[in-house]
Amino acid sequence: MKGSALYSIFSLKCPRCHQGKLFDTSVFDYAHPLSMGSTCTVCHQKYELEPGFYWGAMFVSYGVSAFMMFGLIALFFFGLNTSLEAAFGWTIAIIVILFVYILRLSRSIWIHLFVKYNKNWQHE
Numbered sequence: 039m040k041g042s043a044l045y046s047i048f049s050l051k052c053p054r055c056h057q058g059k060l061f062d063t064s065v066f067d068y069a070h071p072l073s074m075g076s077t078c079t080v081c082h083q084k085y086e087l088e089p090g091f092y093w094g095a096m097f098v099s100y101g102v103s104a105f106m107m108f109g110l111i112a113l114f115f116f117g118l119n120t121s122l123e124a125a126f127g128w129t130i131a132i133i134v135i136l137f138v139y140i141l142r143l144s145r146s147i148w149i150h151l152f153v154k155y156n157k158n159w160q161h162e
């Protein structure tokens with residue numbers, strides 16, 4: 039749903055205005071996986087709150103990847119009745135394809151923890 043924090047996190051939008059994009063290249067641009075603007079193009083929120091701000095996002099990405107891996111393996115193995123080897127194979131393939139998105143999602147989750155939505159951003 040537009041305007042909700044979850045929508046903003048998963049669509050990689052600015053945490054403050056939910057309109058600007060956090061990243062300025064496509065999710066499938068593997069050459070520039072973490073190319074972020076320094077500020078939001080819509081509300082001018084700073085994206086790098088302090089030097090090394092996204093260091094902590096690494097831990098989020100471990101959590102997100104592990105969560106997704108277990109979820110996908112369970113889905114293939116129990117939901118689709120594949121062999122365990124096939125479940126691992128498909129899961130790794132999907133994680134590799136979604137790798138850039140997972141990295142970006144982790145940064146998105148991270149900045150949303152620190153910057154809250156402000157629907158009156160135009161007036162501040």
Ligand SMILES: [Zn+2]
Binds near residue numbers: 053079083
């Ligand atoms: Zn913004």
